[in-house]
Amino acid sequence: MTNAQEIFMNGEFIPSERGVISVRTHGFAYGTGCFEGIRGYWNEEDQQVYLFRLREHYERLLRSCKILQIDLPYTLEQLVEISAELVRRNNQREDVYLRPVAYKGSQVIGVRLHDLQDDFILTSEPMGNYVEISGLRCGVSSWRRIDDNAIPARAKVCGAYVNSAFAKSEAAQNGFDEAIMLTNEGHVSEGSAENIFLLINGELVTPAPSENILLGITRDTIMKLAQRELGYVTRERQIDRTELYTADEIFLCGTGAQIAPVVSVDHRPVGDGKVGQLGKKLQELYFDVVRGKHADYKDWCTPVYAEVTQHS
Missing domain, CATH: 3.20.10.10 (D-amino Acid Aminotransferase, subunit A, domain 2)
Structure with missing residues (x-):
């Protein structure tokens, strides 16, 4: 991460270099976790990062958690605010990609979903195009x-x-x-x-x-x-x-x-x-x-920084 000084991990914002898990972690060994990919887009005119359909992404993450028997101690609104706060803490004024991961954090041997500790990590990093978009x-x-x-x-x-x-x-x-x-x-x-x-x-x-x-x-x-x-x-x-x-x-x-x-x-x-x-x-x-340039769909865009005067 080129300019991400912090991540959010298990209830607190911490320096990104501290964002590590044990090699014995259940989610690492068995893939027992779920995640989302959330984009934020920089609008130069508004001087704003807009997180696109942030609530819908977290609604899907919570559904994934339900399927995997993962119980997160955060409400939807808390996850939305944590995401915006992380971008602010990293002072990211560019296109970004947020990756929340909910996973089984217990350090045990044995394939299952029940009776395991549930952990959560959120990262934010700069990101351009994932695949070619011109053909x-x-x-x-x-x-x-x-x-x-x-x-x-x-x-x-x-x-x-x-x-x-x-x-x-x-x-x-x-x-x-x-x-x-x-x-x-x-x-x-x-x-x-x-x-x-x-x-x-x-x-x-x-x-x-x-x-x-x-x-x-x-x-x-x-x-x-x-x-x-x-x-x-x-x-x-x-x-x-x-x-x-x-x-x-x-x-x-x-x-x-x-x-x-x-x-x-x-x-x-x-x-x-x-x-x-x-x-x-x-x-x-x-x-x-x-990028928040279409007034009819502004409710899909969650602003990260202080609200700006909207352009017509």
Whole structure:
């Protein structure tokens, strides 16, 4: 972390170099934890960092905790305030990425979820683009997406991301930018760490929640923006692999990925092989919204520093 002097760990703000866990920690050994990725965007005109859909991220973290039998001693409002305070303490006036992690902190041998100590860490660090946002070349992964009855995809479980790591490395080592994963039934699920949308015959479609997807905050944002601002109602349904080859546009999305148009899948061009118009429009709209420049969506943006006079 280039300029993060402090982190929040188990009830207190501490110097970042003290943010360590034992090698015997249960969450480290067995992946028994869950996390969120939360972006904050710097608005130069407002001199403000806006944390995007902060409450929704923590609502999802608390749902993940419930699935993993983790009991955090913080309310939603306390988590929101802790997050803003951490950015202020680090005096970060740039795009940032917050990572809250709730995990089993007991130092014991034995795989289980019950009767273990629950710990919490929050970090904040500068972050630019996670993936290329001007045109991704994707490959369909040979690794299938984990099933809800194996490791629940609707929770951001730390250990589950080994599944994503297999797919991401396979894609990168095969010359692609990103992977697209299928369910065990062979339907499109999501990227290695992103939800996916396709434009097919003028209709915007995305895999349904039953397709072992993470119910993404950015996914929800796009569905709302596409309908309210551009007139596209998103259809949630099963999507076959070959529809990736015939779609007019495809884009991946997520807190890290933001909105990342796809220009080819398995060496086949998407549309004309260039970033499509819908993807461009959504990108432009999204970046205005997350930086607090769109008045209709200002309630999605939590300001970190003292409130500023809003511009028209």
